[in-house]
Amino acid sequence: FIQDAVSIKRNHKVVVMDLCFGEVPVRLFQPKATSSSPRRVIIFYHGGGAVLGSLGKKHPGVMGQEIWAQVLIYPVLQTINFQLPSLLQNQNVPFLTRDFMMTSLLRFRNKIQPLEFPGPFNKSAYLEAKHFLGTRVSPLVADNEVIVQLPEALLVSIHWDILRDDILLYKKHLEDRRVPVTWYNVEVGFHGCMLLFDKKSFSFLCSWNIINAISTMVFLMELLLAPVCLLVLGVNVWVLIDHLLTIDVPPTIMHPTKLRILHYFFHLIITWGNILEKMNICSMPYFVCFIQDRFVSKKNLGVFVKDLRFGTVPVRLFQPKAASSKPRRGIIFIHGGGAVLGSLDSYHNLCAFLARETDSVLLSVGYRKLPYNHHPSSLYDCLSASIHFLKSLKAYGVDPSRVVICGDSIGGTATVVITQTLVGREDLPKIRAQILIYPILQSLYFQFPSNLQNANFPFLTKDFMINCLCRYLAIDPSWKDAILTGACMPPSAWKKYEKWLSPDNIPKMFRSKYQQPESLAPFNEAAYLETKHTMNVDISPLIADDKIIAQVPEAFVVTLQWDILRDDALLYKKRLEDQGVPVTWYHADGFHGCAILFDKKFFSFPCSLDVRNEWQAMNGSPPHPDGWSLREAAGEHQAKAGGLFLGQNREVAVQLGGREGPPWAVAWCKQPQGNEPKPWVSGSGGGGELEAHFSTMRYKAQRTDL
Template sequence: MSILLLVPLLGISIFLLGLLVWTIFKHLLTTDVPSALKHPVKFRILDCLFIYGITLGSILEKLNICSMPTFARFVHDRLFRKTNDPKVVVTDLHYGTIPVRLFQPKATSSNSFGGIVFYHGGGGIIGSLDYHHNVCVFLARETDSVVLSVGYRKLPYYHFPVITTDCLNATIHFLKRLKSYGVDPSRVVVCGESIGGGLVAQITQALVGRTDLPKIQAQILIYPVVQCINFQLPSTHQNHNIPFLTWDFLIMCICKYMSIDLSWKDAILKGAFIPPETWKKYRKWLSPDNIPKSFKKKYKEPQFPGCFNETAYLEAKHLLDVHHTPLLADDETIAQLPKAFFVSCENDILRDDTLLYKKRLECQGILVSWYHVEDGFHGCITLFDKQIFSFPCSQKILNAVVSYIKGL
């Protein structure tokens, strides 16, 4: 009997080992490691772990054992443990069906606390309240602010526009109850990274004109996703194989969340789903012409958009929805937004998204601050306290965010 049990165990072990070997080869053959990056070996190990987890999750999903997003979050949340700080009280709550986590500084303050609404990244696949726990503890402690982290519902069960509506509803709920949390209504900022940065743009736009709520003092966008239309920008060409947001993973996240079949990947990348009249209208905001020359290293602008494909348009037209692509908002809305702090990373496929939205706000007279990290990469802030897996850029970004908030 014991021998019979050993057979499947041996088979599983061989399979997992084979997958590990495949992961290492895939990493070595496809991954670009930036020369400016500190600790490249550490970076390679993390990428192998990332590829391994996503691939194993995809296999389990095809076997109908477990969805890839669920497995990826399970591994993510256990790979790096959350830590508690005696100076910060942490409370798990639900705003209706939306799980949130409240971080309140213990120290008494002569004035009211500041308030931060935080939207985590992860593309709707990875990222969670637990994985971003330590970032929120740091922000609460260092800025003397009450931090609300929104645990919006994600894939595989929830699709567009659930993430946005969850974050908007949680933010409104928090804004209506600031005094009960000891928060000064004039000192509330919204902050997010990656898809969370895009949510910052969406939420601040959605709240424009709301006279029944306290006004947002500032918005902080850390390498945000603000458009899913032009994937032929300089940064997408230069950084499309740099972890932890490659071209393939970015498109997979977008297609899964927007319920678009992955067979339309090439049409989306080439812009073939964009009607000519739509591109004519929005080109002024989405063109590489808006990117400074210093960021166009070895960049040869391709023909964009590609030949229009009406079938692709019917499949992916909701990518053009202004509620999903805040870069397309009208000038009147943009002109009423709060001041902004942008963080961009040189080795990030989304670097130019930040530059495009930054210019969009500047053109409408919004006060903008910008912090660019030469050795930074996508997703790096969550590694700031991960000991052997931390990077200098991670701490630099968080320090810059804290400095900006304290200077408001």
């Protein structure tokens, strides 16, 4: 009351309005002068330790949509350690003494008894004050993942302020996470001095120094706006030119213009992420994930969704809303993205769709990624979450005999490594199947047909792939050429693994225009010493021992014609077949990463829906209540040889495949209603022709392995 009574409000050249946002009183200040463009916005929170200060004394600004910068004037940023140098040296400096600070703090937290910080641990004191450890009271201890996304900061500290060291520690925290910081330190001043800038005889030089520092910062940011606009335009044009000169889009692929547009924006985001990383503003992976997640509109139709933590690993559980009289099948899902892209949010809709359409309990794993976590952190997270889920199946209503694990891209890598790691584990339920969607399964040899033919195809180009690989495996980028040419592989290692990595193991139809290099590049021992961990089976599971491969569960493998990683999956398919592991293979005319676009409307592609439908089928869509037996329709022989699927929407798919000749053919039809004829499948059995009749449709495929 006294403080407000001595305040004389001046509204010179501003229009002032008192408003309420909900129940929150605010005061809006707008310059009287007209403006031809939208003005900047300042949101102002007054100080006073929640004891002093009011709208009558200091004034908040209007709410904006994006925070451009944070301006912190001698803030209190933690209530944990009160033995910092400034707290000891300045404990009796006006106006914020230690006694007044502690009294205000304890009143603010509704605690009247004094607490000592720090000292010998006192459990009773901890129970009363444990909320002091939270980030809402002590934002200084926020996680790195939060700090790195904050806007640039202007920090003002005062030498004789008891809270000086809070802001110095926060400054270091921001700088360590590459958040731009402008720091202004007032050598002669005290806490609260800015409030006295207009008090004439009671004003101090430090009051005006702080006001001038803030004004200068805002002016400089405005001055830099024009060069920034030119920089943005230049980068966008350069990315467009680079895209047109380097990216290959075959004329046979569907929607080539749409694909080019989407890849241009993808390339643009990656380029801006690299620029911001070089400017020490934020890392490329965080920037790309931030942009990617902004375009996700999460839909939970027909499923319950719950965010959990298995130990330190964040996971998201999807459970169908429909009641079930028996335990459901379980799906462990590991998303892709090369440890750079991808998140629980970006794959949310795909996971919700799979859980709903297959009537399964699905667990999506949010493993650690770049820039701060390299291999094997992400793999350990996936393995830990999978084991935890397998041990808790009863709690989530999952049938232990019907658990599959699936993943795309690097998630497919983790899927293979986990199934190999769990071989022989008698204390865990056995994995029913592994579903591999365009996985990367080795980091040793990059001279396969798909590596050479699809090196510049959206979205996973050769350059982006090798950059992600070097980041993930903590390999210096200077060794990229040695990795791509095979110079880092000793001749003895190639001799050992050639039987599994030879391009001759790839079906002939994929080698029609392929000229195999006569030999690897000359061996570089220095490159080998830097990259030899790529020969570990947890990075290159394709080269696991035969005795391990022979024990892994059956597999469903999806490959895409224009994927740079296509041949990894083809080689692993052959290894599984050679060891007698049942394999179902689906090949589509698509590109790497297309599955995640299935619900993006204009930016969806036919291959996105194809992969999604096959994924759904292999995860086990339940038959229609009025359905009929696939065995009855096709017979035992064809059911084993071809792979037949019955979907929820009364459709039947028959997949025909062989190692030679046409690799696949798929036919769909609705289940018959009323007097409609039933679809039927017949085969000659001895190695000739298989026919599938679907009402008026008829498909034929030549088979050599029936």
